Amino acid sequence: MKNIILLVLFFSSITTVWAQSDTVFIRYNQSEYDEPINYTVDTVIFGDANMRTLLYKTILLPETRNQQYAKGYGLFLDSVAIAPCENSRERPDYINKVNSVISTKDSFVIQIKFWGNCCHHFLCDIEIANDSTLNIITIGYGMYCSCDCCYGLNLYFDSLYEGYEDFNKLKYITINGDEKKKFIVNYK
Numbered sequence: 001m002k003n004i005i006l007l008v009l010f011f012s013s014i015t016t017v018w019a020q021s022d023t024v025f026i027r028y029n030q031s032e033y034d035e036p037i038n039y040t041v042d043t044v045i046f047g048d049a050n051m052r053t054l055l056y057k058t059i060l061l062p063e064t065r066n067q068q069y070a071k072g073y074g075l076f077l078d079s080v081a082i083a084p085c086e087n088s089r090e091r092p093d094y095i096n097k098v099n100s101v102i103s104t105k106d107s108f109v110i111q112i113k114f115w116g117n118c119c120h121h122f123l124c125d126i127e128i129a130n131d132s133t134l135n136i137i138t139i140g141y142g143m144y145c146s147c148d149c150c151y152g153l154n155l156y157f158d159s160l161y162e163g164y165e166d167f168n169k170l171k172y173i174t175i176n177g178d179e180k181k182k183f184i185v186n187y188k
Contacts, residue, residue, distance in 0.1 A: 024054065058082040058122045058153075066127035066137070073128055074164030076157055080124045083152030085116075095150055096175040098183040108157035114138055114175050119145035124153065133172040133182065 023045050030040040046052045053062055060080045061067075067077055095115040102109045116122065120140035127135045136155065173183045 024052070055123060058124065061123050061125045064125050066125050070126050070128050070134075072164070072166060073170060074167040075126065075128075075134065075170075077126055077155060078158050079156045081154045081156070082122065083154075085118050085149040085151055096178055096181050098173050098175070098185065099152070101173075101185050110136070110155045110157075110173065112136060112153050112155070112173075112175055113150055114153060115148060116140045116151055117144055118147040118149045119143045122151070122153070124155070126155070128170070129174070129177070131166075131169055133174055134170050135174045135177055138176060 023043060026042045026044060027039055028042070029037050031038040044054070055061070058080065060077060070077065095113060097113045099111040099113060100109075102111070116138065117140050119142060121142050123139040123141060125137040125139075127137060129135045136153075138153065171184060173185050174181065
């Protein structure tokens with residue numbers, strides 16, 4: 001009898017642990033901005049481990065078609081990091097600008113500045129346009145405020161671009177498809 005009880009407990013613990021791997025608990029403030037904080041907890045259950053993707057704050061869109069195509073050029077986008085909003089009353093001349101392209105043996109980083117809503121977070125992606133242009137895409141989302149400002153964004157690539165012939169075709173960088181501000185870049 002003890003063996004049967006132990007066996008049932010063993011199998012029930014395995015299925016409980018397995019089910020938890022596809023469950024995420026999210027705690028957030030449900031109140032309006034001028035009310036006291038009232039936290040609510042939601043549960044998100046995913047069908048399987050491959051569907052477990054949450055987009056939160058400024059983040060790289062995971063494994064898009066654009067990124068898969070860019071891998072053929074040796075561009076393996078790993079992550080993004082955003083610098084805080086610089087409050088500006090008027091759009092300066094330096095918006096949507098590539099600040100630097102840093103290439104070392106172990107890393108490849110593109111640093112840009114771009115204009116966006118001061119309350120937004122951003123979904124980030126890259127695409128190859130016309131076989132010669134790397135286009136950096138930023139999609140603002142979230143609460144919309146009546147102000148805009150300049151953000152800094154770093155895009156971190158795995159340094160696997162060496163040995164890819166198509167990588168050498170990339171001569172320009174654009175931000176959000178702005179062809180008028182095409183930046184000529186020497187990647188190496």
